[in-house]
Amino acid sequence: MSADADADGDRAYDHEVVEREWRRRFEESGRYEPDPDEGEDPTFITVPYPYPSGGMHVGHARTYLVPDVYARFERLRGEQVLFPMAWHFTGTPIVGAVERVRKRDPDQIETLTDAFDVPEDDLERLETPEGYARYFAEEADASYRRGMRQLGLSVDWRREFTTSDERYSKFVSWQYRTLRDRGLLEEGLHPVNFCTNERQPVTTHDLLEGEDAEFQEFTLVRFGYADDDAFEDAVLPMATLRPETVRGVTNAYVDPEAEYARATVDGETWLVSAAATEKFELQGRSVEVHERFAGERLVGADVENPVTGDRVVVLPAEFVDAADATGVVMSVPAHSPDDYLALREVTERADDLTAYGIDPQRVQAIEPEPILEIDDYGDVPARDVVEAAGIESSTDPELEAVTQDLYRSEFHRGRLLSAYGEFAGETVADVREQFRDSHRERGHFDRMYEFTEPVVCRCGGDVEVAQQDTWFLRYNDDAWRDLAHEAVDDIDAVPENTREQYHHTVDWLEEWPCIRNYGLGTRLPWDDEFVIEPLSDSTIYMSYYTIAHRIDEVPVEDLDREFFDTLLLGEGEDERAADMREEFEHWYPVDVRFSANDLVNNHLSFFLYHHAELFDRPEWPQGVTVMGMGLKEGEKMSSSKGNVELPGEVVDEYGADTVRFFQLNAGEPWQDFDWRPEAVESTREAVDRFWSRAVDLIDDDGDGDVAVDGDPDRRPIDRWLLSRLQSTVRAVTDALENYETREASQAVFYDFEEQLRWYRRRVDTARPAARRTLREVLRTRLRLLAPFMPFLTNELHERLTGEPAEDAAWPEPDETLVDAAVETEESLVRALTEDVHEVRDVTGTDPEVLRVYVAADWKRKVLATVAEHAPDPDRGAVMGDVMSDADLRERGDAVNDLVSDLVESVRERSPEERERLAAVDETAVYEGAVDFLAREFDADVEVYREDGDPHDPADRAGSARPFRPAVHIE
RNA sequence: GCAGGGAUAGCCAAGUCAGGUCAACGGCGCAGCGUUCAGGGCGCUGUCCCGUAGGGGUCCGCAGGUUCAAAUCCUGCUCCCUGCACCA
Known part of the structure; x- marks a missing residue:
């Protein structure tokens, strides 16, 4: 130390020096790298492997800190603990990001350079998906690996791998071949976003407009062309989201100016807009266009309602958008305010229709046809709401709101009339799907997909919904679903109210398309055009950790089905795999999976599904603890918005222990936590204070004299403090067993500090017995705090006792120090x-x-x-x-x-x-x-x-x- | 709409499951005092209203109810957040 350093220089906490030393010792000791031992029941904890589409920020950090605390806690209790880490490279966002880097997209470059401090010179390394992923996984200053090391995670780094490693791919291939053999994979068609310019599927990240657009499944009502001319027997499919209104159709509309076509669609003759023929082709239908003509040609034709057999007339309307759906619209004036107004307008100018060869009287005779009853409305709800709102024309801005309101009411409260037979009297909400399905089966209805708004690709091309060949995981398989429910019942779900959410998800899951057209990852074993998507290649990888550090011994080509059957199922003869199976059997099952609460309804449920199917019940996950997300000053942390804090920077500024402690103390794991610099600063001050007091206690008596059994000089107030210490030990232990990091850290740090404040006020702490008491207290608190602040506690504990905190045992409450009487007496003094x-x-x-x-x-x-x-x-x-x-x-x-x-x-x-x-x-x-x-x-x-x-x-x-x-x- | 979560004093936030010790932990901010220069740090005190004796009043989203007793239990209502599928 320099001569002019201030007098307290050796007391102030220099986190950089202490952390550097302990980081080195953590790594050199290999103490977080366990191998199977004699112990029967080791603890295996996992977290989602990071997806390095960008750097790590403190919003991610707690996801790894909570398991680290639990790992350190269990180790102190003498458990053997495995806490591994790997990198999830699978997926399309990295590919998309790389594309944008190559094009030097300004937004993307700004995110990288501003949020993650990527130097200009490094950009070149981000021009391949592998390079990009590795950069943010391990290489960048803001990489996950660096962040994790800086934060002091007790990870077994020997087991690190990435999901594009060839050996990992062999493992995933085995999984999917096995599932296919068991009939849990199915081939089929699935709607995707498809850029008509690039002729390929695109993700929402690739979109310029319409990022929030969703595609909806429309029901096509197959009206039949009923005039006996060249179009005889053709089908006019009319799209609707409200199939039950089919009995209320009074007429149809086309745009007389737009281009329509006669085409053979899946072997039938269809009459639709020219634009629609392209959509049908994209949506997996075979389409051959024979002729194109103006919509005018259809005006005046009779079409037959497939459900009622009624004939209605096709009328002209300018509001029809031929680019939307089929370009042929059915009109339900009783229940659609739009249609009601359109009918009123067309009736008023019915005489003009003679130009199309339509008898005006026929048009004037059209009356709204009610199909349901609903309280608070008359027979013709659309008329009621239009008149009540005083709407005069279809351009009235209020129309939209009125329409939504009516649709909602009819959906929930509208009861179908008697013509609906078995569905009569039911609410639309209850029977819409059954009604639709029953008519679909009878050939009256068909379906198509359409966006809710225009969608445009970044390349400028129009994006349409396309049906693509794909493979599905059959999560709706009854037997598999039952197994998944059992797996849900088996886990310790934390917090407990998530259990219901898993059950709900399992019931609700349908088939899951598990492949993508491009991106990093594992190719579908029997069709290398496709890549297994990220939520599907990450369901049982926890088992891979058990052998990840040894699998390099085996040549890739030997990692065949026999190998993994032997390793994971115990059903093969591969000798090397049989040997490694001991590792698998030692560590499995996963004791706790720490994850994010937004993964309950996909990844975590898949995780349970796949374990339930592939492994025996004793190997099923034992627990899942979900965590909330990170906010920064109340806003969601998001790298694209630039409001992130990087672990490296905050560790430099505040110290790793402070960053850890703040995050673990800011709320329970399952609650969202808010990163607020002033609050972090206040934590840092508390940590510094703790350090100075500890150093002060340690220094004034270098003999490490801490525990004197039955110290004769002990006064009641000393016994009081030691008694409070025992309840703190109990509280911290109970809390950590339940993953309550806030409760635990609060009890040992802040709450106990309150007790100490009283103690210091109450007695002369310079007394030797008081010093001994305080050192005893410090020794215990250091061990209780060790999971939270591994750097500072190890250092202080070693200075105090000669051994680091992590070499000591987790404290047990000492019943001989519990003194309820003295606590009661002290409470009287306090009250007085x-x-x-x-x-x-x-x-x-x-x-x-x-x-x-x-x-x-x-x-x-x-x-x-x-x-x-x-x-x-x-x-x-x-x-x-x-x-x-x-x-x-x-x-x-x-x-x-x-x-x-x-x-x-x-x-x-x-x-x-x-x-x-x-x-x-x-x-x-x-x-x-x-x-x-x-x-x-x-x-x-x-x-x-x-x-x-x-x-x-x-x-x-x-x-x-x-x-x-x-x-x-x- | 469905599912889950939430609303507590200037701000953040605990307490609610197991009603009483709750005018309601703690932190931040603010104010005063002390620490033998200021500042900082640290310590103490105060921070809904009234009160020269430890008390009283009002309060925990809104409105009711149960109870000797309600932030906590029950009923209804309002508002906010998250997810609802192929982005991970």
Whole structure:
């Protein structure tokens, strides 16, 4: 140290120096790299491997810190713990990001350089997916691996791998071949976003417009062309989201100006807009266009409703958008305000329709056709709402809201009329799908997909919904689903209310398309055009950790089905795999999976599904703990918004222990936590204070003299502190067993600090026995804090005792140090102190003398009588008993008042507490606190007994009650 | 709409499952005092209203109810957040 360093230089906490030393020791010791031992039941914990589409920020950090705390806790308790880490390279976002880097997309470059401090020179390395992923996984300053090391995660780095490693791919291939053999994979068509310009599927990240657009499944009502001309027998499919309104169709509309086509679609003749023929082709239909013509050609035709057999006329309408859906629209004026207005308008100018060869009278005769009844509306709800809102035309801006309102009401409360047969009287919400399906089966309905709004690719091309050949995981398979439910029942779900969410998800999951067209990852074993997508290649990889550090011994080509059958199922003859199976059997199952709460309804449920199918029940996951997300000053942390904090930077600024402690203490794991610099700063100050006090204690007596059994110099207040320490040990242990990092860290750090504040106030802490007590306390607290602050606690513990905290054992509550009596007595002193403060403040008197009057014995007798009536004393009954005592009876009203008071106090206290109080010698307790009270109030302190002829100049003694002495200050 | 979560004093936030010790932990901010220069740090005190004696009043999203007793239990309502599928 330099000569001019300030006097306290060696006391201030220099986190950089301490952390550097311990980071080195953590890595060199290999202590987090366990191999199977004799122990029967090791602890295996996992977290989602990071997806390095960008760097690590502190919003991610807690996901790894909570398991690290649990890992360190279990190790201190003597458990063998495996906490591994790997990298998830699979997926399309990295590929998309690389594309944008190559094009030097300004937004992308800004995110990288601003949020993650990527130097200009490094950009070139980000031009391949592998390079990009490796960069953010391991190489960048803001990489996950660096962040994790800086934060001191106790990870077994020997087992690190990436999901594009060839050996990992062999493992995933085995998984998918096995699932396929078991009939849990199925081939089929699936809608995707498809760029019509690039002729390939695109992700939402690739979109310029319409990122929030969803595609909807429309029902096509197959109206039949009913005129006997060249189009005879053709189908006019009309798209609707409300298939049940089919019985309310009064007419159809086309755009007379737009281009329509006659095409053979899947072997039938269809009449639709020209634009629609392309969509049908994309959606997996075979389409051959024979002729194109203006919509006018269809106007005036009769079409036949497939459900009712009624014939309705096709009318012209400008509002029809031929680019949307099929370009042929069915009109339900009774239930659609749009259609109602359109009908009214077309009726008004019915005479113009003669130009199309339509009889105006036929149009004027069209009446809305109700299909359901709904309370608060008349027969024709669309007319009601239009008239009520005073809407005159289809361009009225209010129309949209009115329409949505009506649709919602009809959906939830509308009851179908008798024409609906088996569905009559039911609400639309209850039967829409069944109704649709039944008509689909009968060939009346078909389907198509369409976006809710225009979608445009970054390349400028129009994006449409396409049906693509794909493979599905059959999560809706009944037997598999049952197994998954059992797996849900088996786990320790934390917090418990997530269990219901897993069950709900399992019931709701349908088939899951498990492949993509491009991206890093594992190729589908039997069709290398496709890549297994990220949520599907990460369901059982926890098992891969068990052998990840040894699998390089085996040549890739030997990693065949036999190998993994042997390794994971114990069903093969591969010798090397059989040998490695011991590792698998040692570590499996996963004891706790720590994950994010938004993964419950996909990844975590898949994780349970796949384990349930592929492994025997004893190997199923034992627990899943989900975590909330990270906010920064109340906003979601997001790298694209630039509001992120990088672990490297905050560790430099505040120190790793502070960053860890802050995050673990900011809320329970499953709650969201908010990173607020001022709060982190305040944590840093508390950590520094802890350090200085500890160093101070350690330095003033270098002999490490901490524990003296039955220290004869110990005073009650020392015993009080040690007793509180035991309850803290219990509280921290209980909390950590339940993953409650906030509860635990709060108890050992801040809450106990409160106790220490009282202790320091209460006694002279320079006393040797006090120093010994404080060192004993420090030793225990260091071990309790070790999971949270591994750097600082190891350092201090080693300075105090000669060994690092992580070499010591987790503390057990020492029953011989638990002293309920002394805690009760101390609570009386505390209460008295508070009372005197209050009196002093209210009166504004700075006391010269403080007189304390302990209640008279007869009052204790009254209390005892009241207590006999616990837990719910009745005043009358108590008074009866009390008055039977002649001595008390004489005291009359004083007794009456006292009883009322004591009845309350008895009701509010537990039996144990009353018992402890009854044993207290109040006078002795206050006399023992005289020195303290004198110091606290800078006054002379006198303790009297109410019935001991006290000096009582202000006549206060009479108001003393048991355990609530009267006081007088002057 | 469905599912899950939430609403507590200037701000953050504990307490709610197991009603009483809750005017309601703790932190931040603010104010005062002390620590023998200031500042910082540290310590103490105060921070809903009234009160020169430890008390009283009002309070925990809104409105009711149960109870000797409600932030906590019950009923109804309002508002906010997250997810609802192929982005990981």
